[in-house]
Amino acid sequence: MQLLTWRRRDFIAALLAGGAAAAVKAAGTPVILVVGDSLSAEYGLKRGTGWVALLEHRLAKERIAAKVVNASISGDTTSGGRSRLAPLLAQHKPTHVIIELGGNDALRGLPLSGTEDNLAWMTQAAQKAGARVLLVGMQVPPNYGSDYTKRFSALFAKVAKQYKTGLVPFLLEGLADGGDARAMFQADGIHPRQEAHPRMLDNVWPELKKLLK
Template sequence: MQPMPIDATASPHTRRSLLLWPAALALLSACRQATTGVRVAPGQTVLAFGDSVTHGTGAGPGEDWPSLLAAKTGWQIVNAGVPGDTAQAARSRLAPLLRAHRPALVIVELGGNDFLRRRTHAAVKEDLRALLQAAREAGAQAVLVSVPELSLLGALSRRLSDADLYADLAQEEKVPLVPDVFSDVLSNPAWRADHVHPNAAGYREMATRLHAALVEQGIAAP
């Protein structure tokens, strides 16, 4: 980036602002960079922790994204998806799973059922924060999967977007984020079984894009 020329006739306040401008842009760019993770080797245990979309509702046995991701990575993925689960309720079931499986990685996909129950984004964010922190305290790294925002515009346009809280939380907690995958799949009628669940093709797309994101973040091998 070329330095901005500074007018010698500018006020001292203006000159200070112009001098600080490149540093401010560099800081903003650094904040927007994706958080990278630690490589998880084939054979290690990974916990897929979520709701019905992690469970695989809408497709047949073995067509859920955790099973498909396991085939791509060689990881031993425990599918801990519970249909109807909320980020709030999930807080009580994570600790026993962490003790039982001692995963190297926890992939968190939750929040959709909280949105359906009209819980505030602030409350959902804090529940998800507690899950991420519990995973880290157990010695696992965590990855957060963004979930679509419920909105009238999204319903009318048939184009869903991630709830903003996921990007904010990932930045605050310094955890890798997988954005857009869930929203893009549910925005495509060919990839969904209903308005909230992918079908088999949708889960294949989710697994492919989750794998690509985890490779980019240094967590999965190419």
């Protein structure tokens, strides 16, 4: 009878230990929060074909157990991202935050100082919440003027350097600056076609992988 009792105790202890291990494992699973605009929200694409969705497949292929939360909204600006970041951090408790915003700021001609301030605020908020940050940069066409073009492109690197984050200099590298750029974009000339999104992921992946290590 005593032996049976101990066996039951051992069995219960094993169950509890297993449950605790499972909880620890679950707690250690990276959560990647993507806060972006239409370039990350699959604008004009079939669901599941954008670079963020492809990221989930890449993670599985690399045998990295991570959860991806896509909180991107078409048309969003850095100001919009800033206003909704805190609730997202509280809800999802991400270990990594990818910030892909700024393009719409440029399209609307918003002051660069405001864009920089918003990116810096979001970066600090994510870091204070315990997340590692990856800034995804954007560039604008030369018709915006060389001074604006240079300063806009440089602000992403400036924020990344200041707060020691990961950086993708240009999400559309190899697409917008490629030999046949027009063929890789939808009719509006702004949003990439489905065929372009694997390249977009290839631009993001090396920097994200560094942070996941």
